[in-house]
Amino acid sequence: MRFVIRKILGLIPLLLFTWTLVFAVMQVIPGDPVNLMLAGVPASEEVRANERKRLGLDRPIVERYFHFLGRAIQGDLGEGFRSRQPVSTMILEQARPTLELAAGGLVVGLTVGLILGVIAGIRPNTWVDTVCMVLALVGVSLPSFWIGMLLIWIFGTMLMWVPITGRGFSALILPSITVGLFIAGGFARLVRASVIEAMGQDYVRTAKAKGLPPVKVVLKHALRNAMIPPVTLLGIQIAVLIGGAVVTENVFARPGLGTMLVEAVLAKDMPLVQALIVYKTAAYVIINTMIDIVYGAIDPRIRVEQAA
């Protein structure tokens, strides 16, 4: 418990640091928010001055920094430059489709990754292993936009089995596979390595010697102990997904936090960028803390070490 509290407290200076860093970077990168916003219109100087004032860009940089920060501490992250809506509302709106895709991608990624990894791990250096690892390699190496396009072409346009865009469960299938294949690739390779290692351990030999059926040996004894490295990777993947899968969102015309962040950065929409980065940083830390706790559940030896 103390461990969790320490992690959460550690989040505060970290958030302040990222906040400041993002603020500084946004000042340095070229482009003026008002220009970017008005790029397509014959806006007069009057319009530009109005906008500058509305966005608070007419104030000195130090004042702006503390103004943003002061409001943020009170829980008000401000309004988006372009949308003129509260950024917290905007993020909440986009969080749902992002979480849907993250969940879908994880289900596909874990299932496929686990199956490929275990099959390859219990038959190392056979043709089965080679086939599984080539599939894993394909998953990690092929760019998402290409896999996405291929899936759209086969299942959307040719076979017309699933909708390409839209909302609801059926429209989540293709994007989940696109994201899932990438996760599955890396996951499968780690599972394979861990299973191979675990299969050589004493406790597996003991289990086998006791005459347990092979399935039970693999799933109960070997796999459980082999899960630490894959779970670590999983934590990172979840955090990435929660931040939004930009390319997949674009290909399948899904709303999401990834697209929102890219657009916000390109438009130099400061309040939105700040809020999104804070959200992402917090997500990383919280998920990694959760993964640390999961270690203990998977492997009782870790719990013993912590207690000691």
Place this chain on the structure above:
Amino acid sequence: MGKMRKTKSFLMSTAAALLGLAALAAPVSAQDITVIWADDSTSDVTFDPRVTQSRHEEQIIVQVFDQLIVADEAGKLYPGLATSWQAAPDGMSVTLKLREGVKFHDGSPFNAEAVKFTFDTIVDPRTGSQGAIDMIGPYDGTDILGPYEVRIKYKRPNGGAIDSFTENELSIVSPAAVQRLGNQGFAQNPVGTGPFRFVSWERNREVVLERNEDYAWGPEFMGKEKSRVAKIIHRYIPNNATRVAALEAGEVHVADIVPALDTKRLGDSGRYKSMIGVAAGLSFGALFNTTRPPFDDIRVRQAFFHSINRPRLAQNLYFGLVKPAFGPLAPPTPAYWDGVEKYFPFDQAMANRLLDEAGWRPGPGGIRQKDGKPLTAYFPVLTLPDVAVAMQAEARRVGFDIKVENVLKQKQDEVLMANQYEMAVIRWVSNDPGVLAIPFHSSNIPEPGKFKFNWSRIADPTMDKMLADASAAPTAAERTRLYGEIQKKIMDMAIFLPIHDQVQTVVHTAQIEGLRYSRGNWQVRLVGAKPAGR
């Protein structure tokens, strides 16, 4: 392995069940229809016509709002919310009689108060208008002459006033709704008098509109029958390939900005119809920096212009769907002058002669030289790098070495403000020939920190005066004449090379018909859509 097999078969049966359930867009039925539009953006932030500056937002606005005067695709004017109008001979005001019996979607009445409220709030800085404020011109106020009669006054003569009332940005908003929702709320819940009322908006996913059952005041050219479109679903599909795939899979009925190759393929299949709209405003063209060598010499600019075979370029890149451009204004723009079509035909011999005269001699590698310096020019491009590269290849044949760089907007802004470029492409959609002031008036030369659009950096007092006179012309005929002279002057100065028409490529399923471009050929009015042949 038993457990694993079970898992697998479970997955398969789940997948099969899901696939069976997959719902595709309903086919177009005989009676009322739903039209699903696929838009190429994800950037919509407001549907308040007074605020918008985005053609994507206007695609919604044109369905939800009405304008005082409506123009058909050819630019002919029809009564809209105003039944008649009269411009004062001095150009200082316009008097309009308004239609009676019109209601906003919230039930509040349309009247002179609504017009005054809309225009007064456009010029209020608190509204944060980005487009309408410049379109409304030198607005000085609205006099209410009666419940259905207004006089719009200007600080200076405004010959463009009547045209300006056809713009989507000057659509009339419901004062009651703005007062109830506030400007921010109204931007998310627009209330107009148009053929469709706003229902919902899920950001970056879709907007839903429903037919306004009371709508009986559409412009004459749209026909008097009730719209067959009960519902519009406006989806955001930014990826070109996905948008086309969704159209082919029947998930959407209409897609905008379809790439040329797909437009041709889909059109050839017979199952789709394409609408190629030539946008009014500036042609897609290049501005040449007259303050830096080599284009500070008019002969070098003329040589460059003659070296480009524009008809061939348009044919090769757009399969004949897009026509070459000849003047600074696109043909559908009011006051277009067709004299431009005689300028700068493709003529390599002429280009070579002009370069010889200017002192640029053939040098190593086919690149011309003068005083030991090669004939090079830096050409940053934001979009359509293929056009820039095609021009690069053509100009190379007469000895130009053009350095094309595909840049991000931020980088483009920097080099343009710092005057570190020799040429740059511009495009601008507008129904107002006054758009010419944007790239050609001396007050619009970019400076450090001030991004503006006079990228040829031409500072010509005569030009400035001509632009000012034309924008203050009291009558439309005078305005057309003055803008014609300006177009001639721009061509004579050889500062703008028109490349091709700026087009909107909308493709829709052949199952529906009756879609029409609104003025400027950029937004599509969906009110007239109906099942094909019925």
